[in-house]
Amino acid sequence: MAKLNPVHRIDDGVTALSYDDPYAPVLFTESLRRTGFAVIRRHPIPRELVQTIHAEWLAFFESDAKHAYAFDPTRLDGFFPATVSETAKGNDKRDLKEFFHLFPWGRYPGEVSGAARRYFEIASDFAGELLSWVEANTPAEVTDRFPMPLASMIRESPTTLLRVLRYPPLTGSEEAGAVRAAAHEDINLLTVVPASNERGLQLLTRSGRWIDVPADPGTLIVNVGDMLQEASRGYYRSTTHRVVNPSDDGARRSRLSLPLFLQPRPEVALSERHTAGSYMDERLRELGLR
Template identity: 30%
Template sequence: LRKVKVETPKGGYEADIKEFWQTGRSLPKDHEFRKWMPSNKWATEIPRFKEKVHKLFEQFDLVGKSLLKSVAIYLQIDENYFEEVANEGNSVMRTIHYPPVRQNEKGERSGAHEDINLITLLIGGHQPGLEIRSKKKEWLPVNFDPEVLICNIGDMLQRFTNHKLVSTTHRVVTPEESSKNTSRYSIPFFVHPNPNWVIETLDSCCSEDNPKKYQEAILSEDFLQERLKEIKLI
């Protein structure tokens, strides 16, 4: 028997009720980041699968870079800053299937958590269940619009900005009785920086009212590995 890693929210004990397939950035064999970013595994049974997935990945990647430029402008730093530190980032596109919920099954489809990366883009998931936690600690349902792309802030950006931009706490709850027998699908795109980026809090985001929360810098790859251990994926 082979032990299977199942994603579990940081500090949680019950694994998420979901399964997923994901793809990352394709790099040349001699690229310096290949030691951190392995080759993708492709489903050969589906015609043009690699071609279509690669195209969607590239579209997500372009949108992510555009949004990060807007973030840089808001932070009053060089608008091309993230283009330099996230141009070949360890970004991941994940296709998630939340299966029908069995009777008396414990746990949530995805327990309350924050994403690890810079920002997350989300399409799909038209079935109910996604909720975000407000500043008042209230859980609010997210109503999807097919013309809207949802963007969450992740922990790396939160650390970089000294919590000026706060990571979005969210979850996918077990549906009402009428929807329990229905699968739920979504496609998040996790925008990551280059693995050699050093996350050092911006001085401009620190003040007397918001003193520096992180005294030491950390390599983004080290941050990622720490968090993957916390959610039991490695």
């Protein structure tokens, strides 16, 4: 494992690193290990592409066209309205959001351009590199238990998912205690998401404090999911996070988000007790999506 140059100073928060930094793989992996999160600047995903997707899909969500793509309860592709949105594990109120599930094989709205498909391809390729960073900077006693390289787990996976998310403006009539995204952990290996057009993402530190995740425009946020925690036997921890309701002018604006959930092929063995497929089924039932 590579060692950090002494000039790199790391505090208790999430590390924001530059993709072109020669120490980027070490900094990235160390931040995931400490906090479950890392932020990448000057990455290969074009900022203009993300802005285009935000604009196109905001218009789509504000139209009635979305209802023509009602989600399939078995395939789980398509549009999920706020009335059937997720309820975080251990929570009794639905999140204040609506979203569209995009799989490589799934439905795609004709009302938008192919920008989201292009993002899916670029981000998936980059994600493979990030998984290779993780593996190269993880102790051998951990990686020796992986059934295959991490990047190979997601290759041609039919379950890797791009979720196009919209958190609508708040009206003041929301159910008491409901938030844009209640505290939860992600299911997958890693989640890759460009900084949203609005702030609100927070993580729970190991000391029990909620802190803001750095989300400057143009940056990329990456976090550990339950499947990496399972495959690494807890060496990497799936960190609890949430999206809080804004109290300023942001409450009157939609928040757009593009999380890419990196999911292994269903048959990949994460541990002695779970394949990726069995783990996914268990968690989807807990979320009320299956």
